[in-house]
Amino acid sequence: MKFDPNRPIWLQVMGDIRTDIVTGDKPPGSKLPGGRDLALIYGINPNTAARVYQELEKEGLCETRRGLGTFVTEDGERIAALRAEMAGEAVREFLGRMSRLGIAPAEAAEMIRNEEENDHA
Amino acid sequence: MLESRSVTKKFGSKVAVEQLSLVLEPGHVYAMLGPNGSGKTTWMKMAAGLIKPTEGAVLFKGSPVGIESRKHIAYMSTEPYFYSWMTVKDVGRYYRDFFEDFSYDDYKGLIKRMELTEEMRIRTLSSGMMAKLKIAVTLARDSEVYMLDEPFNGIDLLARDEIRESILEHAAENKVLLLSSHLVEEMEAIADRAVFIKNGRKADECDVEDMRNAKGVSMADRYREIYGHEGVQA
Numbered sequence: 001m002k003f004d005p006n007r008p009i010w011l012q013v014m015g016d017i018r019t020d021i022v023t024g025d026k027p028p029g030s031k032l033p034g035g036r037d038l039a040l041i042y043g044i045n046p047n048t049a050a051r052v053y054q055e056l057e058k059e060g061l062c063e064t065r066r067g068l069g070t071f072v073t074e075d076g077e078r079i080a081a082l083r084a085e086m087a088g089e090a091v092r093e094f095l096g097r098m099s100r101l102g103i104a105p106a107e108a109a110e111m112i113r114n115e116e117e118n119d120h121a
Numbered sequence: 122m123l124e125s126r127s128v129t130k131k132f133g134s135k136v137a138v139e140q141l142s143l144v145l146e147p148g149h150v151y152a153m154l155g156p157n158g159s160g161k162t163t164w165m166k167m168a169a170g171l172i173k174p175t176e177g178a179v180l181f182k183g184s185p186v187g188i189e190s191r192k193h194i195a196y197m198s199t200e201p202y203f204y205s206w207m208t209v210k211d212v213g214r215y216y217r218d219f220f221e222d223f224s225y226d227d228y229k230g231l232i233k234r235m236e237l238t239e240e241m242r243i244r245t246l247s248s249g250m251m252a253k254l255k256i257a258v259t260l261a262r263d264s265e266v267y268m269l270d271e272p273f274n275g276i277d278l279l280a281r282d283e284i285r286e287s288i289l290e291h292a293a294e295n296k297v298l299l300l301s302s303h304l305v306e307e308m309e310a311i312a313d314r315a316v317f318i319k320n321g322r323k324a325d326e327c328d329v330e331d332m333r334n335a336k337g338v339s340m341a342d343r344y345r346e347i348y349g350h351e352g353v354q355a
Contacts, residue, residue, distance in 0.1 A: 005333070043282070119353065
């Protein structure tokens, strides 16, 4: 993974794992790599890797079971909420870019519908 | 674990390191950054107990570094220090004789990962292979402190991933890792603390992730701020 050196690396790795949780690449209840392994997988400092799990735990996306390791939450509602949260972020980013092009949300929505129709034509 | 107390080193009238104070704690990977000639290598040689400070002292667990501390501090210098007639195997044996904490099995694993073989002769190694051998033989020690001077120098892009991983495998709660480099980008993800050396003095020391979090500033940005154009190198 290529990192943006201006943003905290723990945030970037967290983003990657959040995506994997939402897409199901890391299913509910599945075991995540240990902190040291996570560091090696991403090529990051072990303290940064530990921070990734601390923050994911704070968000209720994973839990550490003593002696067993870290697991993705089995709480389907929490994962659904994360999906909605990430979709919201994507929409806001999209609308922000459209706004810079001088396109209002209603017009942007119209453009999405047209794009979809063209795809299905 | 390792403490530099107002260390100064003069070579004749030239001051290489000046009043440098620094405390290195276990559980961290430190990047020691600065352009060539800023004093990183001289400080490391003092911390390794190879040369003596003109003033001040470097302490390992509270005692001045010297013959005793060398048993616990694995140091990789920038210059090669093997005889040309040696094979890669001889280098491992030589280290095994010198250091109690050296593991020949670990060494074998490391040289394999670095795509070297025991039969290769030093004189036939390219500079890149030599650089990898130096890292392998240093990391095959199970030491409390690892100091690697310019570990990415002469290492091609593909081999850097392997080196980075080998270094990270040695990062642990009870160990200090100190890596010097002027290749700042290589250090961004692996170091959690950065020490900037300028003209022999400590210009800054910081937690790298905190700096990104608070100011959106990368290690390379901070490097540019501190050194300006003189520090910009490939």
